[in-house]
Every structure is written in structure tokens, then in C-alpha cells.
Amino acid sequence: MTIDAAAVAAGFDAEIKEAVAKGAHVKLVGLLANDDKEARMYANWTKKACERVGIAYELRECARLDLEEVVIELNADPTVHGILIYYPVFGGQMDDYIQNIVSIKKDVEGMNYRYRYALYHNERFIEPGKRCIVPCTPLACVKVIEHAGVYDRALPVGRQLHGKIVTVINRSEIVGRPLAAMLANDGALVYSVDVTGIMVFQAGKVPGTIKVTESTVERDDALRQSHVVVSGVPSAHFRVPTECLMPGVVCINFAPQSNFDKDGVDAIGTLCPAIGKVTIAMLQRNLLRLYDNFSSTDANGGAE
Amino acid sequence: MTIDAAAVAAGFDAEIKEAVAKGAHVKLVGLLANDDKEARMYANWTKKACERVGIAYELRECARLDLEEVVIELNADPTVHGILIYYPVFGGQMDDYIQNIVSIKKDVEGMNYRYRYALYHNERFIEPGKRCIVPCTPLACVKVIEHAGVYDRALPVGRQLHGKIVTVINRSEIVGRPLAAMLANDGALVYSVDVTGIMVFQAGKVPGTIKVTESTVERDDALRQSHVVVSGVPSAHFRVPTECLMPGVVCINFAPQSNFDKDGVDAIGTLCPAIGKVTIAMLQRNLLRLYDNFSSTDANGGAE
Structure with a gap:
């Protein structure tokens, strides 16, 4: 799909x-x-x-x-x-x-x-009554994930991704890191992957906080657990390995190039190949x- | 010296x-x-x-x-x-x-x-009565330049480097760019050199402002005009060419390695080989x- x-x-x-x-x-x-x-x-x-x-x-x-x-x-x-x-x-x-x-x-x-x-x-507020601005590309990713039905609307706000695992490949300050934090703020466990290693973003013990830890998980093992995979690697050569994706996975590409094998993902899950309009x-x-x-x-x- | x-x-x-x-x-x-x-x-x-x-x-x-x-x-x-x-x-x-x-x-x-x-x-003030903090390494360079007698104390503050030309090789946000701005604030014409090209920092028309422009000057021509040369290129292979330095030049090295040929500079001018203590x-x-x-x-x- x-x-x-x-x-x-x-x-x-x-x-x-x-x-x-x-x-x-x-x-x-x-x-x-x-x-x-x-x-x-x-x-x-x-x-x-x-x-x-x-x-x-x-x-x-x-x-x-x-x-x-x-x-x-x-x-x-x-x-x-x-x-x-x-x-x-x-x-x-x-x-x-x-x-x-x-x-x-x-x-x-x-x-x-x-x-x-x-x-x-x-x-959530930069001044009383004035809601914060969140960067556009990660916010667009969140909206695509919502659109795909991954949020559980029966749960309270801030917990609607509880139980969901997301891998985000890219930890730039513009997209990947804010996205990982936003998804953790909504209750997900997020594997944040870049060339220097993997970090886990998740809800902290105190409600409304997040906890970030270094992880020794292998990227492909993170992918195998993930309900959602978001990738933004600006390279024509990088591909998320389809064989590591779970059935029903939601994949989102925000790189200028395609980081996913379209046919492969279509066969087992859902792909949003580009998010520019969002x-x-x-x-x-x-x-x-x-x-x-x-x-x-x-x-x-x-x-x- | x-x-x-x-x-x-x-x-x-x-x-x-x-x-x-x-x-x-x-x-x-x-x-x-x-x-x-x-x-x-x-x-x-x-x-x-x-x-x-x-x-x-x-x-x-x-x-x-x-x-x-x-x-x-x-x-x-x-x-x-x-x-x-x-x-x-x-x-x-x-x-x-x-x-x-x-x-x-x-x-x-x-x-x-x-x-x-x-x-x-x-x-100069971050709040009324509270003077700003200026980054340590460029401030140290300024103090060495003062120590070398380059500032003309007969001129008013903000003009004491008037007529002086300085080349700063490095335009990092930590050292080279603030240093160029500080020297321009004191009246110098500064050639700011990095791998992407050369910019000129100098006093603006409005007192207390600086003007920054792109320059097509060649680095070695900038060096030939310079009363002061400051270099911070973190490479063992980079050397400021001594033959481009003017007699009486003041040279300051803030790279971990030496960017100057000590004997060559000693013969014609003054070298501060390391500024860590300042x-x-x-x-x-x-x-x-x-x-x-x-x-x-x-x-x-x-x-x-």
C-alpha cells in the first residue's frame, strides 16, 4: 500500500x-x-x-x-x-x-x-496561551503516522503510541532528533539511528519527560521490532533492508532519494515515499x- | 622575536x-x-x-x-x-x-x-551594567596583539587598530569569526580566510557597526599587506608562507600544531607560537x- x-x-x-x-x-x-x-x-x-x-x-x-x-x-x-x-x-x-x-x-x-x-x-507553550512551533518535517512525519492509524485514540494524549516501536534513521537537529523526541513524547519507544550509533528515546518516569539512552542494539534488530520505520539518508545508495521489516510496517521516506525498496515494502506494509506536501x-x-x-x-x- | x-x-x-x-x-x-x-x-x-x-x-x-x-x-x-x-x-x-x-x-x-x-x-552590555562575555581564545589573541604594541593608544577606543591590516586564517564560530569581528570593532581591516574563500571585516559607516564583504583578494596578497597574521589551522601540513609576510609582522598561532615556520618568522618579525596560557x-x-x-x-x- x-x-x-x-x-x-x-x-x-x-x-x-x-x-x-x-x-x-x-x-x-x-x-x-x-x-x-x-x-x-x-x-x-x-x-x-x-x-x-x-x-x-x-x-x-x-x-x-x-x-x-x-x-x-x-x-x-x-x-x-x-x-x-x-x-x-x-x-x-x-x-x-x-x-x-x-x-x-x-x-x-x-x-x-x-x-x-x-x-x-x-x-507545549512558549508563553502563556501561545503554543510552541514544532519543526515542519518531523511534524509532517507525525501526521503521516497518525494518518496511517498507528496512534491509539483510546489512550490518553501523550500515551497514544504506547507499545509502539519506531526506528528513525537520521538524527539531524532539523528532522531526526526532534522526530524521535516527539514520538517518545507520544509514548513510543524510538530507536534513533545514525552513523555514530543508536540511541533509544522513550517516556521518562516523570510524566511529560523523555529519557534518552545509548543502545547496543543492532540496526537490523531494531528494524525487525519496528511498527514504523522513518528514513532520511541523503544518499542514492542507502536502502533500508526490506527483509528486516515486519509485516504491517509503516515506512516513511523523507530523503530526497528513496531509502526504501518500493515493491518490497508494498508487498508487506505501507510506504509513504515522500512527505513534501505534508x-x-x-x-x-x-x-x-x-x-x-x-x-x-x-x-x-x-x-x- | x-x-x-x-x-x-x-x-x-x-x-x-x-x-x-x-x-x-x-x-x-x-x-x-x-x-x-x-x-x-x-x-x-x-x-x-x-x-x-x-x-x-x-x-x-x-x-x-x-x-x-x-x-x-x-x-x-x-x-x-x-x-x-x-x-x-x-x-x-x-x-x-x-x-x-x-x-x-x-x-x-x-x-x-x-x-x-x-x-x-x-x-558591550548584556543587561544594564553587566558587560558581555567574549570567547576566551579570540580574546587571548587580542591581548597578545595589544602586548605586541599594535594598538595605538593615542587613538580613541574603537579606533586603536585604525590603519592596521590583519589576516585571520580560520573562520570557525569559536575563534576565527569572533576574532575578525573584535578586531574590526577596534578599527582594523581584517581578511578572514577559510577554505571557502576570503571575507573582509571592517568598521561600518555607522560608528559601532562592522561591515563584512566577500573578497576576491588572494590569500598571499592579503598576507603581504598584513601587520598581524593569526592562524588556527588544525593540520600538521599547513604552513603560512614566510615569504609572504611583511617585515615587522606579528604572528600568532592558535592551532595545536605550528602553522608558522618559527625561524623564518623570527628573522623578520615576532611570533607568539601558542596562546594557551593567555x-x-x-x-x-x-x-x-x-x-x-x-x-x-x-x-x-x-x-x-
């Missing part, structure tokens, strides 16, 4: 269109400060997706050395509700610096340190949340 | 001993969460240097996955005035995350995003500043 990202995104698109129709005149600015072709494609794609639901989108291009100044200007511009930077710009640690320049009031990607801290400490819907949802939190007329009335 | 770091550090050591003798009972905690031998050597060396001037130093070792929790505990511990983490721990972006966990009240290395932002915007003095000075800012009985009285 295949999960089509468009089908998952459709419900969110309807919500977003409705919010815009009700008066949320929101604007997203994309900042392109590199000459990466994929970044430009993503920018064009974001633009189309925003226009389709009634969100204003402006692409600004600038030299990388002007980027910080442009971000500071946009932080202060009340007509702009979200800032999206297409990385990498400088590469390495300087890009982390830039991520923190983006105001928490405009950070649609949730990459400011304050949102990241909140995520790892399962703090990611964009989450970006728009984050934008609306920022608007509700910080710009709408009832921003101080506990919107959302 | 050779500049001995111990001689540069000596004056600061005396200041620090005096401050401690006058009642600044400060404590630094070093956190070792890797099994890097160099990190352990640095930890032992910090300990000895602290004990020599009367600063309490405690080394805590922990698993990397416990590090965040330990930092949060230490942030809340009123008997601890500074936290020093020996990196790399996880490597990559996760270490940036950890840097931001350290409270600005305990961040002796000045690597919290708020201090970094202040440095690049030449904001770096430790700056670490202690930062610790005292944190104490004055946030812990001393007159912390709200504008101590400095």
Missing part, C-alpha cells in the same frame, strides 16, 4: 483555507541566500502552495552576507508573519547562529533555540499559529 | 589573584562528557591554573546523554559561577544546542547565542566578570 502525501495534506489545506477566508491575512517571506538549485525549486514550490490556499508569499533573494540584516528587518516588519530561510547558507555552525536570529514570533520552522529547548523538554501544509499551519500567537487581534486572548 | 604567552598572562594572573584575595570566592565547573585525550589534558591544565590563582575548580565527568541535565542543575546551583564544557561532545549541530543550554550567568566561554549576537552587533587567563577573567555581574553582593551596583 502507498500513502499519498497529498491525501494527508488535503485535510490541513482545507483548515488553512478556512482560516485565511475568516480573515487571517498572513504573509510568509522566503529568503534565498545561496545558489542551490534545490533550494530554489523548494522556494517556487512553497510559493505555489501558499498561493493555492490564499497565503501571501514573497521570495527575497540576497547575498549571504546581507542575510542577517534582512532577517533583523523582517523581524521588525509587522506585515510579515513568518520567515523561512533556505539552508545551507554558510554551512556549519554559522547557520545555527542565523537560525537564532529569527524572532520566535516569525520562526515558522521552529529552529530557534527556544523552540528546540521547549520540544526536548516537552513544554511538510508544506505544516509550514502553513505553523505560520497561522504564529499569526494567532503574536499578530491577530485576539493574540492575547489565548487563540488556538 | 618571540612572545611568551606566560608573560602576557602574568599581568592578568596578578589581577585575578588580587580579586580572589579581596573576596571573590569563585568556582568553575568543567564538564567532560567525551573520552577525548586532549580535552582531558586541557581539563587538568585548567584545574592547575585555577588552583594557582585561588579559583575553585571541579571536574565533573558524565555520559554525553546526561550532559544537558547536569548543565541545567549547575545553572541553578548558586555555588557555581562558571560552566566550561569540553567539546566536541556529540559533534555538529547538537553541540550548538548544548552551548545554548548554558545560562548566560555561567557561560565563561561566551558561546551562548545571546553573547554571540552581542559581539557581532558590538553591544586563553586560560581570559577564562578566569570571564569567570570573575560573571561573578561580578550576577553573584557578587554588589552585582546590581554596576560592578565590573
Whole structure:
């Protein structure tokens, strides 16, 4: 079976269109400060997706050395509700610096340190009444997992993945690590795999906390136990071995290339081969949340 | 000629001993969460240097996955005035995350995003009356440059390097980039060199701002113009070409290996082959500043 990202995104698109129709005149600015072709494609794609639901989108291009100044200007511009930077710009640690320049009031990607801290400490509100922003790609993975029926709605919130095992292959700060934490926050036992080894993310003893431990489990043994496998290895050569997957498995690929053997997974479980459309819907949802939190007329009335 | 770091550090050591003798009972905690031998050597060396001037130093070792929790505990511990983490721990972006966990009240290395932002915007105070923390290694380089007599004390503060050209080979977020900004803040024209190219850091039109531009200058041409050359390339194979250095040049090496040909530089200028002792003095000075800012009985009285 295949999960089509468009089908998952459709419900969110309807919500977003409705919010815009009700008066949320929101604007997203994309900042392109590199000459990466994929970044430009993503920018064009974001633009189309925003226009389709009634969100204003402006692409600004600038030299990388002007980027910080442009971000500071946009932080202060009340007509702009979200800032999206297409990385990498400088590469390495300087890009982390830039991520923190983006105001928490405009950070649609949730990459400011304050949102990241909140995520790892399962703090749901950045200020009283203002819900946190969670990064778009891991949030999209969660929505696909929900769509696939893996969450048990009979259990209380925060426990709905109890008993479920998930392997996430990728532990970047952008996707893999926040995703592992979010799934553990929802009750799953998560094997977080990268080239340096495997960590286990799970609920801590104190409700609302998570516990992360080093693990000596072999990757393929982790896969054999997993109800869900999420992979984001940016390589044409990497494949999750189908023979290690359990019947009924839900597989999600967020790498630009396919990390799964489509026919193999189709035969035994469900594959979501690409999540980009859900990611964009989450970006728009984050934008609306920022608007509700910080710009709408009832921003101080506990919107959302 | 050779500049001995111990001689540069000596004056600061005396200041620090005096401050401690006058009642600044400060404590630094070093956190070792890797099994890097160099990190352990640095930890032992910090300990000895602290004990020599009367600063309490405690080394805590922990698993990397416990590090965040330990930092949060230490942030809340009123008997601890500074936290020093020996990196790399996880490597990559996760270490940036950890840097931001350290409270600005305990961040002796000045690597919290708020201090970094202040440095690049030449904001000298983190709160009214509380001077910012600047990272130790670039600060040590500045002190060596001062010791070598490059600053013109007849000029106003912020202009004392006016007319001076400096090449900094390394543009890491830990040393090279902050150093370039600090020297530009003091009026120098700085060529900032790394493998991706050369940038120029210099005073902006608005006093107190700096301007950074991409440059097409060749590295060796930058060297030929430079009154000061600072190099931190962690490779045994890299050498700054002596034939490109001007007579009277001041050279500073902060790499673990020597990036300069000692005899060659000695013949035409001045070499500071290692700055570790000054770096430790700056670490202690930062610790005292944190104490004055946030812990001393007159912390709200504008101590400095």
C-alpha cells in the first residue's frame, strides 16, 4: 500500500483555507541566500502552495552576507508573519547562529533555540496561551503516522503510541532528533539511528519527560521490532533492508532519494515515499499559529 | 622575536589573584562528557591554573546523554559561577544546542547565542551594567596583539587598530569569526580566510557597526599587506608562507600544531607560537566578570 502525501495534506489545506477566508491575512517571506538549485525549486514550490490556499508569499533573494540584516528587518516588519530561510547558507555552525536570529514570533520552522529547548523538554507553550512551533518535517512525519492509524485514540494524549516501536534513521537537529523526541513524547519507544550509533528515546518516569539512552542494539534488530520505520539518508545508495521489516510496517521516506525498496515494502506494509506536501501544509499551519500567537487581534486572548 | 604567552598572562594572573584575595570566592565547573585525550589534558591544565590563582575548580565527568541535565542543575546551583564544557561532545549541530543550554550567568566561554549576537552587533552590555562575555581564545589573541604594541593608544577606543591590516586564517564560530569581528570593532581591516574563500571585516559607516564583504583578494596578497597574521589551522601540513609576510609582522598561532615556520618568522618579525596560557587567563577573567555581574553582593551596583 502507498500513502499519498497529498491525501494527508488535503485535510490541513482545507483548515488553512478556512482560516485565511475568516480573515487571517498572513504573509510568509522566503529568503534565498545561496545558489542551490534545490533550494530554489523548494522556494517556487512553497510559493505555489501558499498561493493555492490564499497565503501571501514573497521570495527575497540576497547575498549571504546581507542575510542577517534582512532577517533583523523582517523581524521588525509587522506585515510579515513568518520567515523561512533556505539552508545551507554558510554551512556549519554559522547557520545555527542565523537560525537564532529569527524572532520566535516569525520562526515558522521552529529552529530557534527556544523552540528546540521547549520540544526536548516537552513544554507545549512558549508563553502563556501561545503554543510552541514544532519543526515542519518531523511534524509532517507525525501526521503521516497518525494518518496511517498507528496512534491509539483510546489512550490518553501523550500515551497514544504506547507499545509502539519506531526506528528513525537520521538524527539531524532539523528532522531526526526532534522526530524521535516527539514520538517518545507520544509514548513510543524510538530507536534513533545514525552513523555514530543508536540511541533509544522513550517516556521518562516523570510524566511529560523523555529519557534518552545509548543502545547496543543492532540496526537490523531494531528494524525487525519496528511498527514504523522513518528514513532520511541523503544518499542514492542507502536502502533500508526490506527483509528486516515486519509485516504491517509503516515506512516513511523523507530523503530526497528513496531509502526504501518500493515493491518490497508494498508487498508487506505501507510506504509513504515522500512527505513534501505534508511538510508544506505544516509550514502553513505553523505560520497561522504564529499569526494567532503574536499578530491577530485576539493574540492575547489565548487563540488556538 | 618571540612572545611568551606566560608573560602576557602574568599581568592578568596578578589581577585575578588580587580579586580572589579581596573576596571573590569563585568556582568553575568543567564538564567532560567525551573520552577525548586532549580535552582531558586541557581539563587538568585548567584545574592547575585555577588552583594557582585561588579559583575553585571541579571536574565533573558524565555520559554525553546526561550532559544537558547536569548543565541545567549547575545553572541553578548558586555555588557555581562558571560552566566550561569540553567539546566536541556529540559533534555538529547538537553541540550548538548544548552551548545554548548554558545560562548566560555561567557561560565563561561566551558561546551562548545571546553573547554571540552581542559581539557581532558590538553591544558591550548584556543587561544594564553587566558587560558581555567574549570567547576566551579570540580574546587571548587580542591581548597578545595589544602586548605586541599594535594598538595605538593615542587613538580613541574603537579606533586603536585604525590603519592596521590583519589576516585571520580560520573562520570557525569559536575563534576565527569572533576574532575578525573584535578586531574590526577596534578599527582594523581584517581578511578572514577559510577554505571557502576570503571575507573582509571592517568598521561600518555607522560608528559601532562592522561591515563584512566577500573578497576576491588572494590569500598571499592579503598576507603581504598584513601587520598581524593569526592562524588556527588544525593540520600538521599547513604552513603560512614566510615569504609572504611583511617585515615587522606579528604572528600568532592558535592551532595545536605550528602553522608558522618559527625561524623564518623570527628573522623578520615576532611570533607568539601558542596562546594557551593567555586563553586560560581570559577564562578566569570571564569567570570573575560573571561573578561580578550576577553573584557578587554588589552585582546590581554596576560592578565590573
